[in-house]
Amino acid sequence: MALRDKFLDEASNQQSVLVCASTHHMLEANQRLKEGRIKTELVPTPQGIGSACTTAIRFSREQEHKVEQLLNQATGIEWEDIYPIEKKDRREDWQDLLELDLRDKFKKTLSRVAQDEVLSKSEVITLLEAESDDELEALFESANRMRQEMVSDMVDIRAAIEFSNYCTKNCNYCGLRRDNDVKRYRMTEDEILEGVAEINELGIKTVILQSGEDPWYTTDKIVSIIERIKEEFGMNITLSLGERSYEEYKIFREAGANNYLLKIEAANRCLFDQINPDDDYEIRRQHTKWLKELGYITGSGGMIGLPNQTIENLAQDILFQKKYGIHMIGVGPFLPADGTPYQDYSAGDFLLSLKVVAVMRLVCQNVFIPSTTALASLTEDGQTEGLKAGANVIMLIMTPPALQENYQIYSNKNMVDLDFAIQSILEADRKIPPYINLDQLKRIDRSEINAENTTG
Template sequence: MALINKFLTNKFEEPYILVCTSKSQMLFSKDLLDKEGIENDLIPTPKGFGGVCTTAIKFDKKFEQKVREIIKKNNIEYEGIYSLKDKYKYNLSEIFNMNISDTLKDIVKKVEANIELNKEEIKYLLEVENEEYDALIRMADIIRKECIGDRIEIRAAIEFSNYCRKNCNYCGVRRDNKIKRYRMTEEEIIDEVEKLYKVGIKTVILQSGEDPYYTTDRMLSIIKEIKQKFRMGITLSIGEREEEEYRLFSDAGVNNYLLKIETASRRLFELIHPDDDYDIRVKHTRLIKEAGMRAASGGMIGLPTQTIDEIAEDIIFQRDFGIHMIGFGPFLPAKGTPYENCKPGDLKLSLKVVAVTRIVCQHVFLPATTAIATLHPDGQTLALKAGANTIMLISTPPSLRDNYQIYSNKNMVDLSFAIKSTRDAKRKLPKYLNYDYLKELGYEIEDELI
């Protein structure tokens, strides 16, 4: 835990939050608080204080009066200032009727009261079995329903380049792997975005290796065209960039930036990333938030030599760094990498991590990852039942998909697979999809799914 605490500031004796009416007002307020020397942090707005995947500013109660003076003087548009003592409470009474230990009952009481769990309690949850495992999954599903509801979120990824300057030991597109490389043109990217727009997808994920060919200007041109033509949400996943680039991307309309920590353990991070720096990755996680984009992160479960203690720290990292979208999936070996012959991650442990992350982080988006769908044919459905609420479609052109294999034998999750997973999990599809158009294309969608 000391490895994480080194980078965690903003520990508040009595935390309060400021919830603004817009991203611009939130960033303006944060800038003013920074200039006044008021320690603060950007966090996902907790349940009961605002919408999912919105951002609040956390600060200590001792600065409350000063913050009120600042927002009044500068005519800040805000929804309210709230004490986090008044947290949303959950009804988990049915869990106590299950065959669980006194230790788990004590943990459930804390979760019900919305009291933060410590690492030992998180580790306990990660190691439960039998009926206690069932209790864990049910508890996560209750919290998911309270925080997010029954409708899943569908996003779509266009993997527009598999060139990468990095040599991560686990990744199939690493620099030294002998694979067929490709780069999509701006026109090709926009054509794929248009297909998603017609289907009704609201957020596109632009993903690539760390490819210097896509300069700031090239990326800004793509971003601005998507915004002008389709007004879609944009998530970037293109690796570490400069601080100014993050601000330019945010100003151009990028909503989210996915930069996975992969593991919060310095030991393990350095083992799997021979040419990356742990401190820099942590710094960039903060820079993304401070630029005004929602931070997306996550990690792999079952990495070689990974421990339960380290997995608990991974979850705590996501909570304490205020990550909005958290993608945890099993480690899967990739052909041609140093980890090619390593054992894949465990399905049940991966599902536990999804469930515990929902319980610990609550009012955030959790994907049922492509990796878990690759590990097991029902993995995505099981993840949705364990607290996940988001599915990411693979929307790379079919002729290129096989060349973007971060891990081998990837399940190319398409809309049909997402519909099936949603149906099997007894969840609902998002309202924003263009169902008339989808039915014209031949998709079978029952009324109860809409």
């Protein structure tokens, strides 16, 4: 074993996590520990301790006594417990997979995953390079078992309202880039709330408010929208507005926003610079840290098949999500958009996209991974196959139909609706969430959905 791998394994054996009573108390505790010179990291709460929606504070196990002292000396911080992070050994349960005809290097890497070992970049690349039928079977089935262990069989369904396609940025891949000839629109607050009402009627608990980077929607305007959604519907809110200031993130969080999606798109600095000519890699990383520090359930992700992207770059993307403790990781194929500098490039490879989903599940484990709209746009059964590869979320497009064709980050987007999502879930042999109002289905006969397909 390489010296670096040995160090990482020893470090992972010596870690503990602190779980607090709420996000507020978690942030207060994290600040107190930092003041006490404890090195901390905010991570998705490990499986068996809490859900993928919560954040824990990870620190070196040798600091446990000092952490307890600092917490006991502080006032007003409510914490549940400190848990050692114990490794699991799944080799016996995965024996059928490990006995397949695998390359020695691949088998050794998969065995290390089964033992909860920390993978190096070269080992992540080994998994991504799965090619034979047996290796692909082992990869996808191990990811599916990890998904079932970590987040169960239920597929979470969320819905997005793309409320503005104005954007100040000029990203080379994006159909909304400021120099593109696009019919621009902005939805009013009332129009947005009408869309939220439709989502609420479907039974969905989380609305995603997505736009280009559009400063016309000031802090006060976004706060007003958040507060009305909370007051009228009590729904969880994910914001996807691009880069805002730290103070704005803080204000949105205090107003009631629960989640924030800010994709890194490419964790390799050179590739990031190529696709985002007017963005800064370090600023994007800093904003990711801010969002976690402010207590958001944080989303990130990237694209597969970008021009000049390598397998090593994809391994970097996966390890970035692990390092920053991202809760929601959206990865899908690059799809070209008309009118952009990348319009003539080929779409990302479907099989490689599924492999990235699978390896992301194996490496990051207790997180939300969407079977993305991009997968559904690349091939009709894309979302079904994404779910089979380890994903556990589907996002509906609930932008008003008259505006949908003008929100084309990439061309020929599949406007995933409730029926399409439910059909994908059924075909993947997964469970429909209990909160969905199946009376809202338009093309699927509800009588065909039996109790085995639902949870609750």
